[in-house]
Amino acid sequence: MKKRVVSLLMATAISASLLAACGGSSAGSSAATGETGGDAAAAGGTEGAVINIYSWNDEFRTRLEAVYPEVESTSDDGTVTKLKDGTEIHWVINPNQDGVYQQKLDEALLNQGTAADDDKVDIFLSETDYVFKYTDADADVAMPLTDLGIDPDTDLADQYPFTRTTASDQNGVQRGSTWQCCPGLLVYRRDIAKDVFGTDDPAAVGEKVKDWDTLKATAAELKAKGYYTFASYADTFRLYGNSISEPWVTAGETTVKVDPQIMNWIKDSKEWLDAGYFDKTVKGQWNDDWNKSMSSSSKVFAFLLPAWGIDFTLTPNWDGETGAWGVTNPPQEYNWGGSYIHAATGTDNPQHVKDIILALTSNKDNLIKISRDYQDFTNTVSGMQEAATDASFASEFLGGQNAYEYFAPVAENIKIAPLSSYDQGCVELIQNAFSDYFQGNVDYDRAKANFETAIKERYPDITEIQWAE
Structure with missing residues (x-):
């Protein structure tokens, strides 16, 4: 089963020869690293200097910059965001077209166990059409949120239930979260x-x-x-x-x-x-x-x-x-649609990742601000019920x-x-x-x-x- 899951991860655009070469390390990044990001957090390990975030455009970056209070500045070209504690977010952007994004992400995830700390994938995004490829428990490339110290039943209780289901594996374990709800x-x-x-x-x-x-x-x-x-x-x-x-x-x-x-x-x-x-x-x-x-x-x-x-x-x-x-x-x-945020198994920045996921997908005030600034329908039931009766959300275009x-x-x-x-x-x-x-x-x-x-x-x-x- 694990070998089949690895094949699925690479099916987007990787050649058969590369699949064969990766087959020997298909036991998953958790085994390769010796501990998961959740283990490192529990042990009180030092966070890394670089947070690598994989996405296909700048949508997530703009939302993070708008509401995450730890942001200090972003480079003019949008590739590096510096946080107030000196940590840098490096944005690794590849286009969705022709499967390029998934190909590059899959290559990085398969190398997660041997990558240097500052080269590891820390956060990656997926879309609804292929989210299960990454939340699959057998693949084990996206951490359960509970391993980060996030309790979905309390921390994410105000999210629309179907988004939590979408971000969960076949055993009902939630392995991602989203700021978007896309009715x-x-x-x-x-x-x-x-x-x-x-x-x-x-x-x-x-x-x-x-x-x-x-x-x-x-x-x-x-x-x-x-x-x-x-x-x-x-x-x-x-x-x-x-x-x-x-x-x-x-x-x-x-x-x-x-x-x-x-x-x-x-x-x-x-x-x-x-x-x-x-x-x-x-x-x-x-x-x-x-x-x-x-x-x-x-x-x-x-x-x-x-x-x-x-x-x-x-x-x-x-x-x-x-x-x-x-x-x-x-x-x-x-x-x-819907863009899901995942903590990559093996991240050396579990606390930062936890804070980002909570700030972007759990904080009601942050999500309402995203709705106002970007017209996203965001993922708190109570927040969107309030917006539905708030005349200030009227659209000039409509x-x-x-x-x-x-x-x-x-x-x-x-x-x-x-x-x-x-x-x-x-x-x-x-x-x-x-x-x-x-x-x-x-x-x-x-x-x-x-x-x-x-x-x-x-x-x-x-x-x-x-x-x-």
Whole structure:
């Protein structure tokens, strides 16, 4: 099992020869170091001079600088943050694209046991799509929070429960924490709503999109007036994917199980695309056509986005007047994203790491400040309930609407889908394979075969794919 976990850690982009070379040290960094960071803390060991934090962008750095009281200064290039006690945080940033971030992180984690103290990974971040790869108890690369002296049941009691579940291993032991909670809403064009429904009131629009059957009828209304409901079939995937009943791969097995909800997404996406409810020219997300579908010249009515999606994606792509967008309830509760903070097993800075995790994910005042400064929907239930009724959280971009009023109840009802170490590959490759089918490039059976080939290439240990029919 341990050898298989190491293979998964390296599956992103490391060559087979490197995997073989690392196989002999797959007993884990705890054994290699002789003691974990938690052991060092308990023994009262001296903290290191450098805290190495691995991430894929500067989002975590900016939040830490905004609320962590021990920050003294940051270098002009953003690579080093000095703390008041003289300790330096070194930011090791590699892009997410093409698996580069995970490749570099995996290499560092596999070398953790032999690295010099000031070269060890102390903190690293993960995303929801691949968090379980790092919280897996067999991998043992992320420390249990209790080993740092953090009691999740008391210190993190105000967090949204599904975020704690997401950050836990298969035994229910929490091995990470997040400042973010990423519930998603339906974000709509007010002018299109007025044209088709006669109103842009969020409650009235919410009634038109309150469930999938109602939304389908609404999609026909929008089409009749020359509008698309969503830009792409990829826009709805997260809602279906959040509703799967079993993990893509059950722990200890080598079979990918394609859940009935994923099959429903395939069926419904084809139906909606053929009906003209999606824009056929927009093929997936994160491309130029998708970005342009957020512009004032677009005929797309709505997007399904979390708070970060409005801030990082919709706002910069919108070229019309401020206040043209509104938010309302989605057809079902869903979560999209989330950056999890982990203490690396073997860190020589357990006390600093503990302080940072608590300051960034447990301190309610700090999290409310992050929400105000960066529009993040942050991870305290009580804080977000307060924000939902606080007029000062109104958004100019949303025409003076307080989006937290809609985000908060969605967050409280999210039930996270069961996780596995294979989630990122399955989520990416199923969409890639069936995008070709939706676009008419291949037939249904070929799309299935293409997924089976691609998933086995990504994860050579997978032996079978089972399709719910």
